[in-house]
Amino acid sequence: MITIVINDSPYGNERPYNALRLAMALVKQGETDLRIFLMGDAVVCGLAGQRTHEGYYNIERMLKGLVRRATISACSTCMDARGIKDEYFTEGVKRGSTTPQLAEWVAASDKVLVF
Numbered sequence: 784m785i786t787i788v789i790n791d792s793p794y795g796n797e798r799p800y801n802a803l804r805l806a807m808a809l810v811k812q813g814e815t816d817l818r819i820f821l822m823g824d825a826v827v828c829g830l831a832g833q834r835t836h837e838g839y840y841n842i843e844r845m846l847k848g849l850v851r852r853a854t855i856s857a858c859s860t861c862m863d864a865r866g867i868k869d870e871y872f873t874e875g876v877k878r879g880s881t882t883p884q885l886a887e888w889v890a891a892s893d894k895v896l897v898f
Contacts, residue, residue, distance in 0.1 A: 784816040785809060786892040788885070792824040793842035794835075799828050802898035803845040810852040817853040818892075820885050821876070826857045826867055829876035843873050850875025856884065 787806055791798045802819075809817055821828055833843040846855060856879030857872070869878050879885070889895050 784818065784888070784892045785814055786818045786820065786885075786888045786895045788820045788822055788895065788897045789825040789828060790823045790898065793828040793833070795824075798898040799825060799842055800840050800845070802896070803842065803849065805896070806849055806853060807845070810849065815852075817849075818888050819849070819853055819855045820879065820888065821855070821857040821861075822885070823858070823861055824865075826861045826865060829855070829857050829872045830867070831871060831873040846873060846876060858882075858885070 787802050789799050789802045793799050806817060806819060828842045829846060831843065833841055835841045849855065850873075855876045857867075857876060858881060859878050860881045862868075862878060872878075
């Protein structure tokens with residue numbers, strides 16, 4: 784199992800973009816147990832209805848491309864702090880627990896990558 788933890792908002796820098804590019808490459812290589820945990824400002828990555836300029840990457844579309852091949856979870860404490868409700872998320876992005884779920888994933892993972 785590989786766990787990717789994303790901490791930053793979707794468009795302030797390229798960390799979420801690079802994390803999701805890596806995730807897409809991993810699933811193309813056959814990684815079947817990939818987990819993505821959105822934490823802190825990264826919970827905004829899961830919001831539905833993102834509109835970006837023509838030719839600019841779109842984090843929501845990238846997540847949609849991964850939902851059938853990876854487990855994508857968002858920190859519930861981080862969601863609550865930002866007023867984000869479950870129904871605001873794009874399909875396939877789920878409210879996770881708090882750090883206990885992340886701790887389980889980390890303990891069970893072969894690799895943990897933090898962006």
